[in-house]
Amino acid sequence: MTAPTRTGMLVASDLRVVSDAGPIVTGLDLAVSPGETVAIVGESGSGKSMTVKALLGLLPPGVRASGRLELAGGAGDLVVDLADPGTSWKRVRGSRIALLLQDPFTSLSPVHRCGEQIAWGIPRPGGRTARAGDRHGTREHVTRLLGEVGLPADVAGKYPFQLSGGMRQRVALAAALAAGPDLLIADEPTTALDVTTQHEVLELVAGLQRGRDMGLILITHDLRLARSRADRVLVMYAGRLVEEGTAAEVLGDPAHPYTARLAACDPPLTHRLAVLPTIPGSVPAPSSVVAECAFAARCEFAIPACRTAEPPLIEVAPADPALAEATGGRRTACLRSEVVRTIEHVGESAAEPAAAGIPAEAAASPLLTVRGLTKRFHGSAVPALDGVDLEVTAGESVAVVGESGSGKTTLARCVVGLERPDAGDVDFHAGSGARGAALARRVQIVFQDPYSALNPGLTVGTCLAEALAAAGRPKSEVAGLLTLVGLPEGYARRRPRALSGGERQRVAIARALAPRPELLVCDESVSALDVSVQAQVLNLLSDLRRELGLTMLFITHDLAVARQIADRVYVMRGGRVVESGPVDDVLGAPEHEYTRRLLASIPQ
Amino acid sequence: MNRPVLAFALRRLGATLLLLLALSLLVFALMYLSPGDVARNMLGTRNVTPEALAEIRARYHLDEPFLTQYWLWVSQAVTGDFGTSIRTGGPVGPLMLSRTGITAATAGLAFLLSALVGIPVGIVAAVRRGRPLDRLLVGVSVVGVSAPGFAVGLLLLYVFALGLGWFPIYGTGDGFLDGLWHLVLPAVALALGLGAFVVKLTRAAVVRELDQDYVTFARGRGLPESAVLRIVLRNAAIPIVTSLGLMVAYLFGGTVLIEVTFALPGLGALMEESVLFKDVPVVQALTLVVAFVVSVTALVVDLSYLLIDPRVRARTVRTRAVRG
The missing domain is CATH 1.10.3720.10 (MetI-like)
Structure with missing residues (x-):
């Protein structure tokens, strides 16, 4: 780790972001030194993305920033008034600060070749007129950049759709580095990538950062990633900076209850918890918080003083005084930080390790048997499923893990009947040997994205009543369904847009439960949720499983989630099952080389 | 890459020709779909004598089977001969050309x-x-x-x-x-x-x-x-x-x-x-010409997608490769 020097290459002071609806970021100071990695951590609505957009003048229409931005670097010092609408961002973007976005599938233009897109960012010494004569030099520059991100030169002639996600993100990285920025801002740069690819891309960024002595601001919701990659961490909550310090200190010894609880929500990979710690309630809108601590309403340590004034960001002593000199700047906005730090694991009091899964009874009858399932999509060279066998016993929870392209989602869709396999059997041993629509009601699915899974035009009540009617059940059960998934009955009158992501996913679960299915298939059902919400939904699912005796088939890319939810796990790769068995055996002592690689790629 | 693209263009062209053939059949059937006797309709609003009707029947092969009539009409239409205008008595082709x-x-x-x-x-x-x-x-x-x-x-x-x-x-x-x-x-x-x-x-x-x-x-x-x-x-x-x-x-x-x-x-x-004026031959010819221009435009637009979007191009190539 580089010890940060006091001379920041980027210093932002009193950065504020305001929209017509109210404040989004309410005053934040940020400094990054050359070679340093600063992680900004927070859940959706924390204002972390808006903060970095403000640093580049990329705020959407109707959103304004204020504050002062000082940049030092090879090209001389520069002071930018963020409130000035006439700011010339040309001097900042690209050459001083470059932005790398989350999704490599959308951040490149689909109709331009990769080489072209990288070349756009290369500054031309003789102005724009030097273009024609400079073509050869540009091509060499592109090849060099591609080499730096570990791609062969012929990628320049390819279109983004011809590349894998990891390769696209490398192309995007080469494009971001084209103008030689002093600082790279990476907004969730690996969230959309598979775990092994994630690891490669992060290693690559770290290497480039060292080689170029480049500062890095890493925006992430992933605390593990922040801890393993960042020198310093800033934790944001509801548009406020609640805690900052070195990564090891902030995440190892949180001084703010929010940081502590957020860290506890992250499901552990090594063992299963009976109940995952959660944070009750939800993140308030930054504008609704007036003269109080934004977290007070959800905080177990709150005292009356927390609700009368917003706590200032104050220096706290580092856990290890010897480090005080080197790290400095350990600050938190909490009146009760001393109490928070004395408690060993906040919110983990309830988090006792559970017995490793419910032991599957030998006599239990199989509910679902999948034999030799094969599926090849039209126009695809490789099969999506290549002879998959799978068995789920009644009452069991089975996880299918794998990366994109492993065929896990196709498997789920074949089980539910949304895809027709080319060969093989899906046998569902329903009590009555039901077929067709009756069978369809016995198996239900919950999708990944709760934003697109609900019809925005229907109220929650209508949506659930529709699902009940399809199963021949009375409308009066709507209230019961909502209670079942932990939502107030009054939500029946709301429309999806008035609900948060976690609430929508609860509605989607309620809808799947309406026909009283025996098997619930969850296709990445918690991947799009914030970590604290994910913990709530995972708890809900295990409660439902206990109460209703549900059998679950859980499709996920997240091994820690599989650890928490499943009794047995199947590891898929390239349309085949490479390893399967009890979750403790497979994740604790993996036999297949691929499972081992998956586990090794998770940031520790 | 270019062979499949060319093959796609040719296939698309073939589809356009088929479409035009179907349209021409519909257009020709217009004459039969309008109420009343075809020969009478073809005489338009002029006075009708049995001789005139007989002459019309003979000239337009109205006693032949429908498909034979269609074939006679369409094979002449592709050479630009759309028959005779009822209103002016002159050939339809040059009449349209003068107005084009x-x-x-x-x-x-x-x-x-x-x-x-x-x-x-x-x-x-x-x-x-x-x-x-x-x-x-x-x-x-x-x-x-x-x-x-x-x-x-x-x-x-x-x-x-x-x-x-x-x-x-x-x-x-x-x-x-x-x-x-x-x-x-x-x-x-x-x-x-x-x-x-x-x-x-x-x-x-x-x-x-x-x-x-x-x-x-x-x-x-x-x-x-x-x-x-x-x-x-x-x-x-x-x-x-x-x-x-x-x-x-x-x-x-x-x-x-x-x-x-x-x-x-x-x-x-x-x-x-x-x-x-119920000048059916002219209406038929005009409809066919419009259908022709519109279908050719659609063809050009479809082919332009291949130039504009590499993803469409790749999909075309891939579909061909799998089928072949």
């Missing part, structure tokens, strides 16, 4: 006007989204889309020809410049609605692209706005080209009313006269 110039000029001018004005206006509105200029342009284009062409034509005539006297009221003029002069008002009347349509579609396409991540990414690494706009336009090209293709079909509907309004002796006016 004026329609082609009006429609072409209207097409150019609406594309050359509509696309830039749509881009400007999208870039200034939500600002007063955008509201104004969108407001004007709503009026443009909703105002019927002939009403706009009458208004233009009243203001610019009758009131201000800047443009001639009717006729075609002599020579190229004077001819163009006479076509300005009709073309503007025709272009207004179509242009507004192009504005709305272009604006929607560009707005959608401006919201994409790759725009934020391009700005975030310091590309100038002009470069960003170039990238966006390339991506918005498919919907824009599609809207231009659709416009060609609308042009023919609009041109009938406009030519009547401005008393221009073009194909539209010919269509109007022929329908009124």
